[in-house]
Amino acid sequence: MGQNDEIKKLMEAQDLMLPPPGQEPQRQHYFIKKCREIIRAKSDKMGRPLTACSVCMGCQMNARDSEKLIGILEQAGYQMTEDENADFVIYNTCTVRDNANQKVYGRLGVLNGMKKKNPHMRIALCGCMMQEESVIQKIKKSYRFVDLIFGTHNIFKFPELLYRMLESDGRVIDIWQSTDQIVEDLPIVRKYPFKSGVNVMFGCNNFCSYCIVPYVRGRERSRRPKDILREIVQLAADGVVEVMLLGQNVNSYGKNLEESVSFAELLREVEKIDGLERIRFMTSHPKDLSDELIQVMKESQKICRHLHLPLQSGSTRILQAMNRRYTKEQYLELAWKIRREIPDIAITTDIIVGFPGETLEDVEETIDVVRQVKFENAFTFLYSKRTGTPAAAMENQTPEAVAKEGFDKLLKVVQDTARERVALLQGQTLPALAEEVNSQDVSLLTGRLSNNTIVHFPGDASMIGKIMDVRLEACHGFYYVGKAVQV
Ligand code: 5AD
Ligand code: SF4
Numbered sequence: 001m002g003q004n005d006e007i008k009k010l011m012e013a014q015d016l017m018l019p020p021p022g023q024e025p026q027r028q029h030y031f032i033k034k035c036r037e038i039i040r041a042k043s044d045k046m047g048r049p050l051t052a053c054s055v056c057m058g059c060q061m062n063a064r065d066s067e068k069l070i071g072i073l074e075q076a077g078y079q080m081t082e083d084e085n086a087d088f089v090i091y092n093t094c095t096v097r098d099n100a101n102q103k104v105y106g107r108l109g110v111l112n113g114m115k116k117k118n119p120h121m122r123i124a125l126c127g128c129m130m131q132e133e134s135v136i137q138k139i140k141k142s143y144r145f146v147d148l149i150f151g152t153h154n155i156f157k158f159p160e161l162l163y164r165m166l167e168s169d170g171r172v173i174d175i176w177q178s179t180d181q182i183v184e185d186l187p188i189v190r191k192y193p194f195k196s197g198v199n200v201m202f203g204c205n206n207f208c209s210y211c212i213v214p215y216v217r218g219r220e221r222s223r224r225p226k227d228i229l230r231e232i233v234q235l236a237a238d239g240v241v242e243v244m245l246l247g248q249n250v251n252s253y254g255k256n257l258e259e260s261v262s263f264a265e266l267l268r269e270v271e272k273i274d275g276l277e278r279i280r281f282m283t284s285h286p287k288d289l290s291d292e293l294i295q296v297m298k299e300s301q302k303i304c305r306h307l308h309l310p311l312q313s314g315s316t317r318i319l320q321a322m323n324r325r326y327t328k329e330q331y332l333e334l335a336w337k338i339r340r341e342i343p344d345i346a347i348t349t350d351i352i353v354g355f356p357g358e359t360l361e362d363v364e365e366t367i368d369v370v371r372q373v374k375f376e377n378a379f380t381f382l383y384s385k386r387t388g389t390p391a392a393a394m395e396n397q398t399p400e401a402v403a404k405e406g407f408d409k410l411l412k413v414v415q416d417t418a419r420e421r422v423a424l425l426q427g428q429t430l431p432a433l434a435e436e437v438n439s440q441d442v443s444l445l446t447g448r449l450s451n452n453t454i455v456h457f458p459g460d461a462s463m464i465g466k467i468m469d470v471r472l473e474a475c476h477g478f479y480y481v482g483k484a485v486q487v
Contacts (some may be wrong), residue, residue, distance in 0.1 A: 069190050131175065199246050208322050211386070246282065316341070
């Protein structure tokens, strides 16, 4: 029996004649069933199913959360659609950079137009952006057509809040400042049948001075190993071959648990799960990456040959102002050690340009690290000022033109070095997990190598979810075009 079947049974067991249970997740199971009654009645009245659309912005954590939202919406009786002109629309928002926020406001304007034409339409917002007081004030004042708002800490309460929204004509707003609760066993609909994200921890304690995440996702909380392992065993039984262990800083996993467990120890246990073929994880903070982890990766048959190791800056002065707690030299040493111990590993990174006080000389330091490490891929971002973070209050904000100049220079080096590094695999035959039909050319499949490099190769939908040997024929910068081979 799959995980959702078990949850369905628990839900069916709820008696709606009784008041809602006090404990979780039973309380939410009860409210899903309640929502189902209302939605069924509405849909009977309207003579058509009620539709719901879930839009996800932001990182892998949000993607996983959105799978939970969809799981709940489906169980409540909504028919999911990609079309935002639906009876219920929910945006799971991100706030890491200001452009993420602007996107939400822009799209809300469009939704408002749709809502005027469909009086049944209900609009919900959740996720990181909702944890900001200024955002809530703005929505209350200027976006009064939004019906439901909740944040990151109480996402597990979605069924109860949805019920309250369906029951009332007014607006439901429920934002928590923090939580120590981790609620297990709510329904989930996975985007991919063969791969899945798995939360290992929530929140972040690092307080990098530019970053809003610790304020919107709260303090670090690790899930218990037995809950994580139980979830992965279940996923493997459902046909999942690859898991991505998710946390803002997985290397500090286990620190707040009663029985102290390291991330490396957790990985050793995950490795033992039958049927599972690939293990990924993200994100690693360089300051916490242990030798034990490198050793476990090196010995593992299942952990993918990929490490995402955000650099943010190559200038020790800027790193210090960012509160990253490592120097340029320490980062380089770590990268060398990883490349030495695991030669076939790919290292990818995140870099911010335009942090307060950053000069073009600082960017040269970053470029120097990129030239030395030769990241297989690097995500480069222009610094975005986030209200409430220490960096936002710094007086020496970098002029946009300087930031842009540094950014363009860096991007060019990132592209050149990545191509050089990725091209080293040319001509090799390596296993790739076929993930989807290529959106540009339907005769091609898009697959992923253990080291996270993408390869497009001829194939059909029946191969999706399989790990196949693919000959890497032509390197196109960050990705390959290849051919599946019989072995
Ligand atoms: N401005 C620009 N980029 C940021 N990031 C986090 N906060 C900011 C910010 N204020 C980037 C970091 C992080 C990635 C997820 O987003 O590089 O690793
Ligand atoms: Fe965006 Fe950070 Fe929230 Fe992920 S955790 S959605 S990156 S703000």
